[in-house]
Amino acid sequence: MLTFKRFSSHATLSKTPLHSSHIKYGGKLVPYAGYEMPVLYKGLSHIESHNWVRNNCGLFDVSHMLQHQIQGKESVDLLQKITPIDLSRLAPYSSSLSVLLNENGGVIDDCIITKHADDKYYMVTNAGCREKDVAFITKELSNFNNVKHETFEGTLLAIQGPKAYQILQQYTKANLKAIFFGQTQFINLLDIDSDIHLSRTGYTGEDGFELSIPSSNDKETQQAREFFERLIEESPDTVQPIGLAARDSLRLEAxxxxxxxxxxxxxxxxxxxxxxxxxxxxxxxxxxxxxxxxxxxxxxxxxxxxxxxxxxxxxxxxxxxxxxxxxxxxxxxxxxxxxxxxxxxxxxxxxxxxxxxxxxxxxxxxxxxxxxxxxxxxxxxxxxxxxxxxxxx
Missing domain, CATH: 3.30.1360.120 (Probable tRNA modification gtpase trme; domain 1)
Incomplete structure (x- = not known):
């Protein structure tokens, strides 16, 4: 199970764009990977939260994960040096689990790599490995001239469970039935101005999606928060926010x-x-x-x-x-x-x-x-x- 490191003060912890929504819905906030994150929400026990995702639709704030853009002519060379992936086998707008490897073959971190084009990739890594991942990639970049690596912050929202599709389809004109596990697409969501990067993936073993919603300014952050709350309030019998405790037991069973x-x-x-x-x-x-x-x-x-x-x-x-x-x-x-x-x-x-x-x-x-x-x-x-x-x- 997850262990949550306790700090004497929460003042040094980062907050995700959805932080105020966690408070609104009674989230029990704990320090995790340098962030103040919800482990449970008022009204649902750990077991109830877990079973809710297996039977309905759960929302997970995973904005603490680190998002990367890797671009340039030598992007493939970089990624195929630091991971064992074969990017020639990965179709555009599809993704794969992989691992960042040290020189001895040990795992520095696990990651999801998405191919947008032969010279453009999106990657998500773990929050708890943020500093060492960036240092590792920066060091490896010194061997390449034509690669640009950037990390960015935003709202990363996981929508998981057997009813995830029917819920999300109400908020987009994109045909979600045409997007299968491991595939990605840029879509529009109602009431959000920016294009949204959608991946049909997750960490629960259930069907679901991860949405990367830009949140670089107050307007974008407000739109992301309103979308999160709208999902809950418009379908309370189907959708609930779910915390880290159930996320861990779900992935363990899977x-x-x-x-x-x-x-x-x-x-x-x-x-x-x-x-x-x-x-x-x-x-x-x-x-x-x-x-x-x-x-x-x-x-x-x-x-x-x-x-x-x-x-x-x-x-x-x-x-x-x-x-x-x-x-x-x-x-x-x-x-x-x-x-x-x-x-x-x-x-x-x-x-x-x-x-x-x-x-x-x-x-x-x-x-x-x-x-x-x-x-x-x-x-x-x-x-x-x-x-x-x-x-x-």
Missing amino acids: GMCLYGNELTEEITPVQASLSWLIPQSRRDASTTKFNGSDKILSQLNDKKSVRTRRIGLTSKGPSPRTGNAIYDKDGKEQIGYITSGSPSPSIGGNVAQAYIDKKAKIGSDVKVEIRGKLRDGVVTKLPFVPSNFYKPN
């Missing part, structure tokens, strides 16, 4: 990684069970070079060199938490550790992600040390809840 938990600079994509991020076209060591490619491609070719894998775990009783040790079924040999854990509102019991020795197969019984006692657990396939992304038939 088998998605949280940077700092499942992903770190010491873990390669192969170790993180993200080998699918490295397409076949980038697996030839004689022709492919990206940060850490020698190590990563070696791991792909010699599967025995990686002893652990990121996998799921289910249990009853007290929930496993980050850092809990995992032992074999006899409780004698440590074979792994928990990276994230939570009670599961969707399936009951507890779910967790973990790094576990590959000799523990799916369905194997294990022991988890929780509060000084060994508790029963079962190695389980990810995701715990099937994804409901909107894809072509």
